[in-house]
Amino acid sequence: MYRWFPVLVLAASVAMLSAGTLDTSAAPARGGTLTLVTGSDPPSLDPHRTPSVTVAHYVMYETLVTVDRNTGEFIPGLAESWEVSRDGLAITFKLRRGVKFHDGTPFNAAAVRATFDRLTSREMNAPGASWVGTLTRTEVVDDFTVRLVFSKPYAPIFSSLRISFLAILSPAAIAKMGADYGQNPVGTGPFRFKQWIPNDRIVYERNPDYAWGPSHYKNRGAAHFDQLVIRIIPDESTRVIAFERGDIDLLPAAPARDARRLMREGKFPFVQIPTTSGTYLGLNVKKAPLNDVRVRRAIGHAVNNEEVARIALEGLAVPMHSPIAPTIWGYWDGVRQFAINHDPEKARALLAEAGYRPGAGGVMTKDGKPLEFTVWTYARMTNVRIGVVLQSQLRAAGIRMNIEQMEPATLLSSTQRGEHDALVISYGWPDADILFYFFHSSRLPTTNRVHYSNARVDKLLEDGQTTVEPAKRLEVYKELQRILLAEVPWVPLASELSVNLNQPYVGDLYYDKFGNILLLDAFRTR
């Protein structure tokens, strides 16, 4: 029901997609409440005021394009069709007619412009603004035609367009609510906002006027459920117990050890969905002893990421062969032949070449100094487990690795000073362009946390943003992956799977390949 490797679909010329047929054979029951659970409140229900995408946005907002759950291709959302100009500097969208916001105002080209103008405005300073890249203005061509104009071609735009950061908001509500819009959000989605009790729940009600569902749904009209509730339960164990008791209908991203047990018990239907996240061991290339590429490569060969996935992540992850996780656009399966495979012999040979000799306690030593480094990571169970597995693998190769646990905000800002040796953290984004932030020299020393700088890599990362033709763009990322695997600023570890469970009485519940819940077909069988 999902694809492992997304199909290449970034449209260079025209992508017109037809609507699917309406399936009238089944008649799912109407009514009831669907309750799902998450660990924390979104900061805001205003997509321009939040640094992360969340299910709380996806159920009430819609984007211009979306992704087909079967094919992984971009399909019409609020836009009916789109056309990319030959020079890649403009995308023209034909918008769906008859769409209304939850406040009754019409969705049209002016709404799209108002939304994008707000997203990119200096006053708003939206965290999601970087995802429209070089967008300079949004033009209203006519009531139902809108054009995005870029100063330079910005290839990742389609990956961004389906993200809720770029969802279309009601201009009337924005004007009316001002700074309090985040507590009174208005979108076009199948559910409309009703109530938010902070740190407890967000309640939505069915949008009865909804009639513009994307083509991958059987039901393209209003949702079957009357109400949707997102419960906020911060403790993992409590979340699982609330689900097992039946207080919760849908448990997304179950914690690994409970997920294993619940899958084994077989009482609840579940899906395992690859995520667009990647966990890696980042090595500070500016600091000894990791400034020696032979040492970094030796570490790469000493690491067995298959074991990391199986032991540290309870098998609910796939090993990564590239800095780009397999689900992310830009991943290339041919990268396996360049992967830094587990090879302890090679690790030892590389260390010998770098001048290291076995010393006291089997630790490799050079000039009387043992080969030792410290990894910074979050004080989070999975990260610590990954750290411990790496520690024992490296120890076998004569490398001593220490683990220092830190709270996220501290870790992410402390790496700027470059005093760290290494770090184990994760990222998540559906497009390879994310690597720009981690390897481009303009991101030194903030988010380029391994302090890596390479002119060729800079050029490739820039080309990755401006090369609109998908096949050519993929070539850019192929070369980039080869260089990064040869220079080893990162040792790629694993990409986690998300295990989503639901109660047996919830029917026709689907997810797209990014793990977003598709709600229009879902219904309660009893």
Next chain:
Amino acid sequence: MLRYLARRLLHTIPVLLGISFLVFLLVHLVPGDPVRVMLQDTGSPEQIERMRSQLGLDRPLHVQYASFVVRAAQGDFGRSIHTRRPVAQEIGYRMPHTVRLALAATAVAVTMGVVLGAIAAMHHQSALDYGTMVVALAGVSLPNFWFGLVLILVFSLYLRWLPPAGADTLAHLILPAVTLGTSAAAIIARLTRSSMLEVLRQDYIRTARAKGVPERRMVYRHALRNAMIPVLSMVGLQFAGLLGGAVIVETVFGWPGIGRLAVDAIFTRDIPVIQAVVLVAAVIFVFVNLLVDVLYGLVDPRIRYG
């Protein structure tokens, strides 16, 4: 009495100023930056600078502190950096839940603690005494997150009597109140016991006994009431502490209280929220203590305020 109250109230001003200054200093000393948390890895350097200036974080520290004090004195704590809600609203949402939980937990603690402590004292050095004290010791030693989860497992999952998380009904209140109350009860039980033992040795108790006052009446009317004086101040302290939030129990039971607000704010370096929560907690602490001191006089007529 009034003069005493006025003096105590005046004393709170330097205390609160000192606390707010310390918190302000700490928040700015720890590594981490609310702007970076908000803009994440993809924010451009210009965006970061702009947001810093929008939030006034680019001003000198003493200017930032002064403006915080001036506005806080007028009851204006600004808006949360993370959620953009007015900070007063953030606290307002959670305070009723926190007060409810603190009251319920205190009720559990006092009931359990005083009963156990009194039983132990009256059966001094018997099996009952040791038994209740072992229970009390266990109550202090059990970590809240563990005890809470065990309660959830038993009463929510196996018996299905009570909900594991949320704050809608009275039923939701029971498990978190028992969890919090039990650890507080343990301390109260031990204090009640030692205080009762002390009182039971007093001359007036012997006199009462000699006069033939029935044992039950003697315990309730003469001993317990006098033994409650040190216990009262402990209950006051604990209650004030609970009003500052109970992070672990709130997290385990998904209780939307002030403790989680504080911890979330610390993780996101949400400076206005951190400052306001600490200040509110400090104000509550100071006032509950004052209230306890006043109550002292009611319980013990020997205490005079001057």
